[in-house]
Amino acid sequence: MMRSLFAGVSGLRNHQVRMDVIANNIANVNTTGYKMARVTFQDLFYQTLKGASAPQGSMGGTDPIQVGLGMTIGGINTIYTPGNPQYTGNPTDFAIQGDGFFIVSDGNKSYFTRDGAFSIGLDGSLVNPNTGYKVLGWRANVSGIIDTSMPVEPLVIPKGQQMMAKATSNVRVVGNLDAQSNTGTIFSAPTTIYDSLGVSHTLRFTFEKTGINQWTVTADMDGISVTGWSSTLVFRDDGVYDPASSIINPVSITPTNGAAPLNITPDFSNMTQLGGDTSISISYQDGYPMGSLTDFTVSETGVITGIYSNGLNQVLGQIALANFGNPGGLTRVGYNLFEVSVNSGEALIGYPGSGGRGNLYVGALEMSNVDLASEFTNMIITQRGFQANSRIITTSDEMLQELVNLKR
Template sequence: MLRSMFSAISGLRAHQTKMDVTSNNIANVNTVGFKSSQTVFQDTLSQVLRGGGQPAADRGGTNPAQVGLGTKLAGITTNWTQGATQSTGRSTDFMIEGDGFFVVQGPGGEQLFTRAGSFDFDANGNLVTPDGSILQGWVADANGVVNANGPVESLRVPYGAMVDPTATTAGSITGNVPSDVVDATSFQLGADMYDSQGVLQKVAYNFTKTGDNNWDVSVVHSDGTVLMAPTGIVFDAEGNLTTPAGPDFELAPFTPVGYPSWTNEVTMSLAGLTQFGGANTLAAPKPDGYALGSLQSFTLGNDGTIMGVYSNGLRQPLGQLALASFNNPSGLEKAGNSTFRVGDNSGVAMIGLAAQGGRGVLNAGALEMSNVDLSEEFTGLIVAQRGFQANSRVITASDEILQDLVNLKR
């Protein structure tokens, strides 16, 4: 049989594979996080008809005469370029901008990796993929602290979860009291505090000028009860606070009296308070402490932190998403459902925080679309079709030659 026929058969097989890969790319043109693939061909072993010869004194060297035996598939490579961004507005849609993969727990507890960031909640509050794989990360403790050095675990957002109230223990006053006002001038500043049971207590900070560079500060409840008796504070000639002493400029702690559910001390800091000529710019940043609350919603930061928003105004981390990177992403094995598993040539999964160690940043409310280029794929279809067609013509021509050979004897 003619070698050309078998070479053409290998060409048919190779171009059929190219058609398969191209058709799969086109089928996934709208698949979230899909990465297109390309086929790479290489020639097979060649038959040596005449070996090469070295140059001699009386003649030159000769090159080998070789006939190729066709083509074969060298590999199917993956295009890891970034896909287009599609804004969805869903808080559970996450997109990786840059390198990296989401870590999910698949069926049977297998650790898988994906670029598709379309997640939702299951009945237990877990963040899951459409096929039920659970998103992995680090869960925050009761104080909102995330330990990213520990093992990853399933992430969940416990909607409706209650957070216990916390009493106010510290407050602060900043800004400027005007130096060019007469003695006995007063300024008042309102603030909200919480007692040991989380009950809102409205208070006022009162400033009264008692002399040059001298003021009295007191804390009064909205019902008129004096919580902290007037305490003198002193500024120097340049308008800087000298009493109480720095660096924290804290007044002596006071314990509210007359309120059975308010048993803790409260410390007031005057750091940042000045006395310059001009307007009154006193401000009271919200003191610590909060009432009983329940989880209402969450937001995602670019570093993967899931920040819970509670009904009492508290914002506290619930957990942090984990991202994985690989030395050779092309060595990953496709596991279906837009996921990958560690392959023999991918290297180990390096799991860590977003925006660190070469891993990309996260974007909430958006998805990464497929990076398939239709114009390139349709061009690939034409190339595959013509390659298949040309190889089929070689088989036809080889068959006609064999027919002529058979017809030599009638």
């Protein structure tokens, strides 16, 4: 009789645990990146009243006779099915389209989360504003190159950061010179260049036809002739530039504002001399003025690109993601965070879009994967299970009462 009582108690206790888990799922139905939990039951252990016997002669064998002694929690598992992305338009909100986790750190320890509701901190760090933990990834070097083989570190988007000016050192001239031009015909092409202080200047190349298939190029900066500089362009009889016969000299100019001397290599290799209108332009020059970081963008692979006031863009870093051999082994620590355990395996860190980690939805958040219809159904089933186990206890109590009454 006592076996049924204790079996009923185990049923009550464990159905209550299941109800607790269901309640927590429903409470987190709107929690960003929340992953629902699921309770599974298993029978506990058995009292063997009679063991099994093997067949002997003409007699068959007998099965064991066992009485179950209740049930227990088999597991409380985290279900990692993806939640639906919800568009927010916030450039620091991210949802993962895969199995990856964001990596955040308190400075001593790393944690993992599916909650991509981040913001820019006072120091420019990309942070989780609820905990202050910094988002980890890889920073680009001064050339904008990212090395994902290096350890991850806190990402920084330093609004107002200055990009130093760069003096022009290469200029590319493109276009066509009219092959029917008479000797002495002059055309010119101006462009804006920059000195080492970031000050802009107007550099003009002037082309004068000096012979058949031959042009002489001179230059001036801000209307002042570059003394002693000229180059000779020679074209083949099919109108294509002839580098072997041309003489191209570097342009050396000393600005009058205290900037370092300019040493510019002109490139005329894309020019032609064909019949038709003359059209000459400067397609490229590599100088630029000083600029400050005014905005940024993030790609689906997590690459953060800074937008500067001088019109240039530069890669600042890349968000890292982690995945695990057994994500179900991760330990929840609250605040939408997980940490590694002995059964999750170590974090496998890589960039978004690699190794099954998934790309990023930028400007969106992953919603909870809790299905209210399923949870309410499970709640009813759990309630009925609880009621049935309570009936076991009351019925067993009535049977015990009958035994007590036999003494009267």
